[in-house]
Amino acid sequence: MKVIIKRTLEETLRITSIILVILAGVAGGYVVGINCNHSNAGTFVKYLNECLIIQHMAVFFLINGAILMIIVISIASGLIAGEVHEGTIRLLVAKPNSRRSILLGKIIGMLTGCIILMLLGLGVFFLTESYFGNFDGNVQAGMLAYFPAYILYGLIVIAFFSSLATLLSCLVKKKVMALLPMLFLMICILALPVIVRVVLMFSNQEGYPSPLLYGIDVNYHFGSLFKWCCDLCGGINGTSSQLQMPALLLNIFKSINVDRDLTHSVQSTELLLQNNIIPVTVLIIVYGALTVFNYLSSFVLISRKDV
Amino acid sequence: MSEYCIELNEVTKKFGNFTAVDKVSLKLEPGKIYGFVGPNGAGKSTTMAMIMGSLFPTSGSGKVFDHPLASTAALKELGYSPEFTSFYRDMSCAEYLHYMGRLSGLSDKEAVERTKELLDKFELNEHANRRVAKFSTGMKKKVSLAQAMINHPKVLLLDEPTANLDPTSRQEILETVRNMVENEKLTVMISSHVLTELETVISHVIMISHGKIILDAPIHEAQEMFKKGILIVNTSDNDTVYEALKDHYQCTVIEEGLRFMSENMEQLKKDIVTLAYTKGLILNLLQEEVMSLDALYKHIMEGGNHESDNKENA
Numbered sequence: 001m002k003v004i005i006k007r008t009l010e011e012t013l014r015i016t017s018i019i020l021v022i023l024a025g026v027a028g029g030y031v032v033g034i035n036c037n038h039s040n041a042g043t044f045v046k047y048l049n050e051c052l053i054i055q056h057m058a059v060f061f062l063i064n065g066a067i068l069m070i071i072v073i074s075i076a077s078g079l080i081a082g083e084v085h086e087g088t089i090r091l092l093v094a095k096p097n098s099r100r101s102i103l104l105g106k107i108i109g110m111l112t113g114c115i116i117l118m119l120l121g122l123g124v125f126f127l128t129e130s131y132f133g134n135f136d137g138n139v140q141a142g143m144l145a146y147f148p149a150y151i152l153y154g155l156i157v158i159a160f161f162s163s164l165a166t167l168l169s170c171l172v173k174k175k176v177m178a179l180l181p182m183l184f185l186m187i188c189i190l191a192l193p194v195i196v197r198v199v200l201m202f203s204n205q206e207g208y209p210s211p212l213l214y215g216i217d218v219n220y221h222f223g224s225l226f227k228w229c230c231d232l233c234g235g236i237n238g239t240s241s242q243l244q245m246p247a248l249l250l251n252i253f254k255s256i257n258v259d260r261d262l263t264h265s266v267q268s269t270e271l272l273l274q275n276n277i278i279p280v281t282v283l284i285i286v287y288g289a290l291t292v293f294n295y296l297s298s299f300v301l302i303s304r305k306d307v
Numbered sequence: 308m309s310e311y312c313i314e315l316n317e318v319t320k321k322f323g324n325f326t327a328v329d330k331v332s333l334k335l336e337p338g339k340i341y342g343f344v345g346p347n348g349a350g351k352s353t354t355m356a357m358i359m360g361s362l363f364p365t366s367g368s369g370k371v372f373d374h375p376l377a378s379t380a381a382l383k384e385l386g387y388s389p390e391f392t393s394f395y396r397d398m399s400c401a402e403y404l405h406y407m408g409r410l411s412g413l414s415d416k417e418a419v420e421r422t423k424e425l426l427d428k429f430e431l432n433e434h435a436n437r438r439v440a441k442f443s444t445g446m447k448k449k450v451s452l453a454q455a456m457i458n459h460p461k462v463l464l465l466d467e468p469t470a471n472l473d474p475t476s477r478q479e480i481l482e483t484v485r486n487m488v489e490n491e492k493l494t495v496m497i498s499s500h501v502l503t504e505l506e507t508v509i510s511h512v513i514m515i516s517h518g519k520i521i522l523d524a525p526i527h528e529a530q531e532m533f534k535k536g537i538l539i540v541n542t543s544d545n546d547t548v549y550e551a552l553k554d555h556y557q558c559t560v561i562e563e564g565l566r567f568m569s570e571n572m573e574q575l576k577k578d579i580v581t582l583a584y585t586k587g588l589i590l591n592l593l594q595e596e597v598m599s600l601d602a603l604y605k606h607i608m609e610g611g612n613h614e615s616d617n618k619e620n621a
Contacts, residue, residue, distance in 0.1 A: 003409035087393030091454065094359045096382040244389040306362045 001097070004105030005112070019075055021121040024067040028058040029128025036133045049140045049238040053245055055129065055143055056236060060226050061190055062252065063121045064154040069186045072114050076165030077178035079106045080302060085174045089307045103170075103302045107295070110162060118154040122147060149229040156225055160287050161186075163294035170301040184217065193219035194249055201248070208244025212275045215239050221283050223250025228280045243272045251275055312360060312384070312462050312494050316349045318367035320353050320518075327353040329518035330367065335462070335496060337496050340488055342509035342526070343498040344604055351389055351498040355464050359387045371462065383412070386460030390467040390498075392441045394449035400450055401426065403458060406567040411458035418457075425453040429483065440573050443616040445476035452483060462494045463487070481508055499544055500550075507599035514607055522607055530597060533606050540579055541592035551582055564592060 036051040059065070080103070083089035093099060126147065129250075130140055161182065168178035200208070214220055227250070230236050236246055247253035253272040313335040320328040330349040335341055343351050356362040358369065360377025371381035394403055401422055401535040408418030426432050429449045434442065439450055448468060455463055468484065469477040483502055488495055488508075499505045512529050514522040522529060526565060541547050541564030549558055549565055557568040576593065583590045 003406065007406065066316050086395075087391060088395060090356070090359075090389050091387070091392065091407070092362050094382065094385070094387045094459070095407065096379045096412055097410060098379055278362065304363065 001101045001105040001108075001123045004097075004102055005109040006181070007114045008075075008079070008106045010127025012071075012125070013116060017071055017075075017117055018120065019112075020071070021067060021117045022124050024062055025121045025124025026128045027128075028062045029125045030059050030132050032125075032129040033134075034134070036129070036139075037132055038220075040258050041202050044105040044138070046239065046242070048139055049131070049242055051135075051139065051143060052146065053236065053238055053242055055146065056230060057224070057249060058125070058129075059150045059153075059244060060223070063125050064118065064150060064157055066186070067115070067121060068118055068157055068301055069161055069189070071117055073165050073179060073182040073186065075110050075114065076088060077182055078175040079103070079110060079166055079169045081169040081172050081178050082175045083307055085302040093307055098166025099302045099305075100299050103166075103299060106167060107162070107166060107298075110166075111158060114158045114162065115155070118158065119151070122150055137298055146230060146233050149233040152227050152232070153195065153229040156229070156287070157222075163298075165293040167267075167294040169300070170298045177250045189222050190219045191219075193251070197248060211277055217251065220251040220275075221278070221287070223252045224248065224275075224278065224280050225287070226273075227252045228284070240272050247272055247275075308582065310337075311335055311370075313369070313371055313496075314514045315354070315358070315369040316367055318354070318357060318364045318369055320350075320357060320362060321365045326518055328357070328364075331515070331520055333513065333520065333523070335494060337381045337461070337494050338492060339494055339511050340509045341365055341494075341496045341511045342502075342600070343496055343513050343515065344500075344502060344505070344600070345515035346496075346608060347500075349515045351515055352466050353467050353518075354515070355387070355389075355496070355498065359385060359455040360462060376387065383458070383463045384416045386455035386463045388448075388451040388455040388459065388463075388465045388468060390470060392447060392454075394442075394447070394450070395556045396438070396440045398439060400431055400439045400442070403450065404453055408457045412459060414429055421457055427458060431454045445472050445479070448472065448476070448480055449483070452480070452487075458492075459491070460493070462496070465495065465497045467500070477504060480541065481505075484508060502601040502604050503599060511598075512600065512603070514604065516608060526600070529603055533603055536568050536570060536572060537596040538569070538572065538575055538579075539563055539592060539596050540565045540567060540590075542583055543589040543591070544586070547586055548579065548582060551586075552578060566596070583593070604617065 032051070032054050035054050036047075076306055080089070083092060092102060119146075126144065128134075129143070134138075135143065157250055164185070165178055165182050168181060169175070172178050208214065223246070227246075236243070238250070243253050247255065254275040255272050311334045313333065314329055318328060319326065319330050324332040327348075331350070331354055333354075343354070345351050353362060357364050358371070358376060360382060363377070364452055367615065369376040371378075372384050374381035374384070394559040395406075398406065404422040404425055405418045408421050409415065413421060426435050429452065431446070431449060431453070434446065439447070442450065452465070455465070461500060467483065468480050472480065484495065484497070485508055487493065497505060497509065506526065512522060512524060512526050513520060524532065539561070542546065545560070545564050549560065552567070555578070559566040559568075559576055567575055567579075572595075577592065580590070582588070
């Protein structure tokens with residue numbers, strides 16, 4: 001199994017993946033750094049929160065979002081389907097290794113590689129934002145404090161995406177057939193519900209017409225999971241106007257109109273509260289169970305598959 | 308402990324409604340070279356793939372040295388070279404063989420040594436560091452054979468090892484197989500369409516058609532079985548012999564002279580000798596035909612239609 005782990009790890013850590021992750025880290029770090037370089041926030045806490053929200057969004061959508069998801073999808077969907085399509089699986093299963101150990105070796109290699117790439121991306125991202133942001137020590141420490149949360153969220157993304165892509169890879173005979181549904185899921189998490197929400201906002205509707213739609217809003221699901229990870233490191237905080245961005249992009253806050261005295265604000269009568277329509281515990285259980293189910297099903301499928 | 312290295316008991320493989328292999332039973336004895344022949348789609352590759360565990364039988368069972376098919380213990384005893392070997396695009400020839408060795412359970416050091424040995428044996432040393440996916444078809448076949456040998460298997464399954472090769476490469480590959488068998492005392496199962504070349508290598512023939520085994524016998528027995536009643540004759544005046552005997556025996560003009568078929572071989576020989584004596588003919592050739600594997604194949608697969616082919620050719 002060691003040789004399969006090594007081979008899969010090498011395939012995961014290809015130079016193209018490494019360059020992609022570094023470029024994403026630099027791009028994300030540059031955006032955060034430039035936007036946090038000059039601020040009119042007024043107080044240190046407001047300034048830090050403003051920077052943190054931009055950092056959270058960059059991590060959610062880019063570093064542990066599009067880039068990490070693309071890498072995980074690309075590698076995991078080819079684990080078995082790629083070998084079947086290329087025809088190399090025939091000799092792989094003809095060697096004296098059980099099919100389950102082959103799959104296990106591939107999964108371990110892929111997960112290890114993806115975790116390394118995630119850490120590399122986050123590392124480059126932090127260094128770049130620090131360079132372009134010219135943060136003082138306190139701000140830098142405040143921003144670094146959330147990196148354990150990002151790593152945890154990245155592990156959740158890697159585990160769920162790799163399990164689903166591995167299952168699809170065991171089901172189909174071409175990598176592209178496993179890749180396309182996963183790319184669609186990624187777009188659903190990162191873009192489609194956001195567009196729907198923007199449309200709803202401009203049509204003067206408040207949120208989804210039915211709470212049932214939260215059941216299929218994977219952007220909200222992953223947003224909630226991301227927020228849960230951040231809560232472990234201090235939470236996503238800010239003024240109502242600062243929290244508008246995560247409210248719009250992740251749907252993790254919802255606004256309610258309240259008496260102006262309660263908001264202590266002369267500009268707004270809106271108060272942003274946590275949007276807990278689906279409790280995060282339920283999401284953790286559901287996505288955890290799905291991940292386990294996907295991996296177990298992959299092992300069952302591979303042991304019976306004609307190749 | 309079974310006396311057979313491979314045993315298949317009524318193995319069937321269906322793909323939807325199509326039955327690719329239909330209740331095939333085989334017993335392969337150690338140390339023999341088996342020719343596995345049949346037309347395209349007969350079920351040769353499917354049978355081999357089931358022995359190798361890449362396809363699972365729909366019904367039936369099999370063993371490799373008493374180990375169930377597709378088990379790790381069974382696969383340890385087998386070496387396999389598929390009809391179309393696919394290689395990893397990023398690997399050189401040496402890297403590929405080393406990887407296959409490691410997958411076969413060799414330690415890193417053993418895999419390195421075995422790779423060197425096989426590169427040398429298959430004359431691939433010059434190309435060791437070239438990408439194997441870019442090799443010519445003949446060289447790819449060699450690499451495929453080499454990887455099949457990497458773990459010193461007791462049984463070698465070669466699926467169409469000479470397909471799509473030019474005659475020189477075909478001879479080269481078969482010569483390599485012959486040498487391997489002699490040196491390593493292997494049991495080999497070779498499937499091939501190039502029957503004339505195969506018969507110089509194999510000791511046992513298994514014919515399959517429409518997923519069913521239709522012949523399973525040592526090559527000399529099979530030839531014996533079907534040669535009965537065929538006599539090749541050449542005299543100083545073949546036309547006279549043809550005219551005199553064509554109404555009594557089935558006779559064909561061939562390159563070597565005349566080809567007679569008869570149920571009563573003794574009577575046929577007497578009639579030819581008597582005719583030659585009375586007409587004063589010189590008898591150049593009087594020989595019972597040894598059936599080639601190709602002729603045997605045609606005889607069984609096509610119901611002996613090669614007779615009429617020969618007549619037309621003549």
